[in-house]
Amino acid sequence: MKSLNTLIPVTVFAIASVASSAAMAQATMGGGKMGEMKMDQSAAAVEMTEGVVRKVDKNAKKITIKHGAIKNLDMPGMTMVFQTADPAVLEQVQKGDKVKFRAAMDGSAMVITEIRLAK
Numbered sequence: 793m794k795s796l797n798t799l800i801p802v803t804v805f806a807i808a809s810v811a812s813s814a815a816m817a818q819a820t821m822g823g824g825k826m827g828e829m830k831m832d833q834s835a836a837a838v839e840m841t842e843g844v845v846r847k848v849d850k851n852a853k854k855i856t857i858k859h860g861a862i863k864n865l866d867m868p869g870m871t872m873v874f875q876t877a878d879p880a881v882l883e884q885v886q887k888g889d890k891v892k893f894r895a896a897m898d899g900s901a902m903v904i905t906e907i908r909l910a911k
């Protein structure tokens with residue numbers, strides 16, 4: 793009987809150590825996934841900026857927007873004229889619309905790369 797009593801704790805320990813190494817392997821894999829998620833977030837990092845459309849000039853392919861701070865361009869809120877990368881943008885909004893948009897520098901011009909109506 794005495795030998796059986798000592799055998800049980802050893803067995804439990806062996807199982808526990810196998811389980812903990814499996815848990816460590818999972819934790820490592822989880823860490824890798826978290827790293828990928830962070831990379832995805834920075835790739836899509838440009839936040840949308842809120843604004844109100846003041847003017848849509850389809851001939852010049854420009855939109856005037858009173859906008860809030862644009863973080864990626866380090867720009868405070870103001871009213872200004874944007875170029876449009878895609879003329880389709882001009883069809884998506886009209887004067888007076890509240891919008892959310894993304895803008896980027898293209899050479900010396902500010903260009904709207906994406907725009908949609910704000911809800």
Ligand SMILES: [Cu+2]
Pocket residue numbers: 859867868869870871872
């Ligand atoms: Cu501006």
